[in-house]
Amino acid sequence: MIEIEDLSKNYGKKTALKNLTLTIEPGQIFGFLGHNGAGKSTTLKSLVSIIEPTSGKIVVDGLELKANRQAIKEKITYVPDTPDIFLQLTAMEYWDLLAAAYNLSDISERRLKLVTLFGMEERVDETLSSFSHGMRQKAILIGALLSDPDIWILDEPMQGLDPQAAYDLKQMMKKHAQKGKTVIFSTHNLDTAQQLCDQLAILKQGELIYNGSVQNLLNQHENESLEEIYLGIAGRIDDQEMVDDIEGESHV
Ligand SMILES: Nc1ncnc2c1ncn2[C@@H]1O[C@H](COP(=O)(O)OP(=O)(O)OP(=O)(O)O)[C@@H](O)[C@H]1O
Numbered sequence: 110m111i112e113i114e115d116l117s118k119n120y121g122k123k124t125a126l127k128n129l130t131l132t133i134e135p136g137q138i139f140g141f142l143g144h145n146g147a148g149k150s151t152t153l154k155s156l157v158s159i160i161e162p163t164s165g166k167i168v169v170d171g172l173e174l175k176a177n178r179q180a181i182k183e184k185i186t187y188v189p190d191t192p193d194i195f196l197q198l199t200a201m202e203y204w205d206l207l208a209a210a211y212n213l214s215d216i217s218e219r220r221l222k223l224v225t226l227f228g229m230e231e232r233v234d235e236t237l238s239s240f241s242h243g244m245r246q247k248a249i250l251i252g253a254l255l256s257d258p259d260i261w262i263l264d265e266p267m268q269g270l271d272p273q274a275a276y277d278l279k280q281m282m283k284k285h286a287q288k289g290k291t292v293i294f295s296t297h298n299l300d301t302a303q304q305l306c307d308q309l310a311i312l313k314q315g316e317l318i319y320n321g322s323v324q325n326l327l328n329q330h331e332n333e334s335l336e337e338i339y340l341g342i343a344g345r346i347d348d349q350e351m352v353d354d355i356e357g358e359s360h361v
Pocket of ligand 1: 120123124125143144145146147148149150151152190
């Protein structure tokens with residue numbers, strides 16, 4: 110179980126996250142939604158110790174993160190929100206580097222399965238810099254899934270993936286949660302959130318504005334789609350005047 114208690118993060122004068130409190134149970138696919146800059150990546154980076162929160166605490170399986178970083182890191186794998194890393198390495202060199210850094214042995218069988226699943230067999234000896242955005246994302250995902258720790262933290266993992274790879278990843282996420290393990294991810298895709306999430310957190314300007322199931326949210330707003338509900342609480346539902354102002358009114 111992951112407990113986030115009163116977590117805040119300031120970047121200088123900018124408050125990116127304000128008093129976030131929530132619990133993520135094992136066996137859940139937990140989704141973070143929120144407009145650009147809402148605080149999703151800040152939350153996920155705090156969970157993987159890439160950034161140090163300004164205040165508050167994170168407890169994983171009863172251990173406080175601050176005092177148990179190494180033990181907790183071993184339970185987690187992470188996909189960052191940008192795949193533009195280690196561009197000078199070939200895909201194979203990148204995975205070897207990860208295996209060495211995380212002390213993983215016997216990765217070849219699982220790597221071959223992942224490479225085949227994501228259709229990367231022909232490209233493994235090419236540099237990441239020569240890959241398209243989606244192929245880099247696949248390489249990062251394969252790297253993150255070389256081991257199979259209990260907790261997957263995936264920051265916009267479907268970004269740039271083709272429909273087949275996105276489908277396969279969603280199936281893997283479901284299987285991981287069905288094994289009683291935890292998948293935490295962020296997305297801007299409401300259909301994906303609706304398909305996958307057992308629980309949702311919606312952030313707005315660093316504050317939690319909804320925490321619960323998708324179904325509960327739909328029940329609270331009868332006859333509205335998730336898109337309408339989401340825009341109603343996290344954004345502006347009716348931007349027509351501004352759109353018309355920019356694009357002109359349609360006379361068709
Ligand atoms: N290193 C940083 N220095 C200063 N401000 C930052 C930094 N990282 C994030 N921020 C700010 O913190 C806020 C939250 O950013 P964050 O990346 O968590 O948002 P997000 O919800 O992941 O957005 P997106 O959907 O665009 O990825 C934003 O206002 C952002 O500009």
